[in-house]
Structures are given as structure tokens and as C-alpha cells.
Amino acid sequence: MEIKVVENYQQMSLKAADIVADQVNQKKDSVLGLATGSTPEGMYARLVEMYRVKMIDFASVVTFNLDEYTALSPKHPQSYHCYMNRHLFDHINIKPENTHIPHGNNEQDISEICREYDYKIFSMGGIDLQILGIGVNGHIGFNEPGQYLQTRTHLVELAEETIEANSRFFSSPEEVPRRAITMGMGSIMHAKKIILLASGESKAPVIQKSVSGRISTDIPASLLQLHRDIVLIVDKQAVSLL
Numbered sequence: 001m002e003i004k005v006v007e008n009y010q011q012m013s014l015k016a017a018d019i020v021a022d023q024v025n026q027k028k029d030s031v032l033g034l035a036t037g038s039t040p041e042g043m044y045a046r047l048v049e050m051y052r053v054k055m056i057d058f059a060s061v062v063t064f065n066l067d068e069y070t071a072l073s074p075k076h077p078q079s080y081h082c083y084m085n086r087h088l089f090d091h092i093n094i095k096p097e098n099t100h101i102p103h104g105n106n107e108q109d110i111s112e113i114c115r116e117y118d119y120k121i122f123s124m125g126g127i128d129l130q131i132l133g134i135g136v137n138g139h140i141g142f143n144e145p146g147q148y149l150q151t152r153t154h155l156v157e158l159a160e161e162t163i164e165a166n167s168r169f170f171s172s173p174e175e176v177p178r179r180a181i182t183m184g185m186g187s188i189m190h191a192k193k194i195i196l197l198a199s200g201e202s203k204a205p206v207i208q209k210s211v212s213g214r215i216s217t218d219i220p221a222s223l224l225q226l227h228r229d230i231v232l233i234v235d236k237q238a239v240s241l242l
């Protein structure tokens with residue numbers, strides 16, 4: 001596990017965008033695993049700038065998002081579908097049919113949707129570069145802490161800390177969806193390369209636990225220590241407890 005410490009959020013975003021651009025420039029039809037949340041917003045903004053000055057071309061790129069709330073319509077402004085359109089897809093030349101975000105409401109459909117999602121990732125040859133943020137409780141995607149972690153894409157009940165943390169995007173905590181579909185730990189760990197971004201003091205305790213040399217399902221991100229090609233791009237505040 002490589003840890004690159006940068007000065008601030010801006011530097012983290014630029015560094016991450018450079019890694020994505022290098023990946024896509026080396027392999028035009030790269031399969032990217034994408035994350036949402038406030039952390040990667042700066043990286044997406046930089047990728048849009050790079051696209052405008054022809055430093056990156058998304059024409060053949062394929063994407064798979066990590067997760068999505070189940071009870072929200074993809075048209076809801078806080079859905080991850082809208083997030084991706086707003087921050088990236090609407091501004092670049094990616095083909096809509098090459099973008100994938102899990103979506104489903106009805107429980108029976110969901111298990112089928114999850115199976116198909118994993119199959120699609122597999123049939124595209126797996127994820128070349130996975131971008132991750134990290135929840136304050138150590139979740140990645142929506143793989144929440146618990147006794148067990150799941151390997152495959154699945155339906156998840158969100159942890160209280162996650163609902164609370166994400167309530168800043170909604171007008172009240174009651175509005176935050178309680179469930180989501182997320183890629184499992186296996187899909188993430190099978191990515192050929194991973195970059196995990198973290199910025200700010202609020203992430204310092206969880207970054208400390210995630211790189212401690214110990215692995216626990218209570219800190220899902222700690223499993224990433226077993227990945228062969230992972231880079232943490234973190235600002236000084238996020239590593240203030242290391």
C-alpha cells in the first residue's frame with residue numbers, strides 16, 4: 001500500500017485526475033470504477049477541464065459506479081445517477097451506454113440486478129482502475145462495518161453513521177434513504193489498480209485504522225491493505241493521526 005501525502009484537497013484532486021488520465025491514455029477502453037461523495041468532486045472537475053483541452057478522451061471508456069440508493073429515483077438530485085451526470089458525464093464524450101450505475105427498487109429484481117452488475121463487470125474484463133472515497137466509519141462504496149462483509153454486489157442497510165454523515169445532502173436525516181445497492185468487497189478487491197482519496201481532519205481516525213497493519217470487518221477499508229496495487233492519496237489533515 002503506497003501512501004502519497006499531498007498538501008490539500010486541491011492537490012489531492014489534481015493528482016487523482018492525473019492518474020485517471022494516465023490510465024485512459026494508456027488504454028483507451030479502460031474500465032473505470034467510480035465513486036461519489038464530496039471527496040472526488042474536485043477530481044471530476046479537473047477531468048472535465050482535461051477533457052476540454054484534449055488531455056483525455058472518454059469515447060471508449062466504460063464506467064461502473066460503486067453504489068446507489070435504492071429508494072431514490074435516478075432523477076432525484078441526490079441520487080448518484082444525478083451526481084455523476086452533474087459532475088462528469090454531462091460534460092465529457094462518454095457514451096451513455098458505457099456508463100453503469102446499479103439501480104433497483106423491488107427486492108426480487110435487486111438480486112437479479114446485482115448478479116447482472118457483477119456479470120457485466122466480469123464480461124468487460126474487470127475494473128482497470130477503481131476510485132474510492134472512504135466513509136468516516138471505514139466503509140468503501142456502501143460496504144458497512146459488521147461481522148461479515150459481502151464479496152458480490154448486494155443490497156445493504158445503511159449504518160446510522162452513514163445516514164447521519166449523508167444527511168448533509170438532504171433537508172433532514174429522515175429523507176436519507178435507508179438502503180442502497182453496493183459493489184461488494186470482492187468486486188473492489190479484483191480491480192487491477194485502486195486509488196483511495198481522503199481529505200480533511202474528519203477522515204484522520206479512519207485513515208489511521210485503515211493502514212494500521214491490522215484487518216477487521218469493522219473497518220472495511222482495512223482490507224485494502226491486501227491489494228497489490230493501491231495508492232492512497234491523502235492530504236495532510238487526513239494523515240494527521242499517523
Ligand code: GLP
Pocket residue numbers: 035036037038039040066067132133134135136140141142162166
Ligand atoms: C458515501 C459513498 C462512498 C463515499 C463515502 C464518503 O456514502 N457511498 O462511496 O466514499 O460516503 O463520502 P464523502 O466523500 O462525502 O466523505
